[in-house]
Amino acid sequence: MYGWIWRHLPGPAAAKLAQAVVLVAAVVALLLFVIFPWIEPMLPLNDVTTT
Incomplete structure (x- = not known):
């Protein structure tokens, strides 16, 4: 591809x-x-669970 x-x-x-x-x-x-700010709310980064 780069070639x-x-x-x-x-x-x-x-x-x-x-x-x-x-x-x-x-x-x-x-x-x-553009892309990362648009997709960030869809990522489960804040769904932290500890037991």
């Missing part, structure tokens, strides 16, 4: 590296600011 992404990014190696870093940052930001 496919690398082959399809335009430009020389330095430009591909910069684009890959931007893509990773965009995915991380999407996960942190």
Whole structure:
């Protein structure tokens, strides 16, 4: 998968590296600011039981 992404990014190696870093940052930001807050109420993190 990473090879496919690398082959399809335009430009020389330095430009591909910069684009890959931007893509990773965009995915991380999407996960942190959109996906995780949306799914957090559905997770059973606060359902703690002790016996």
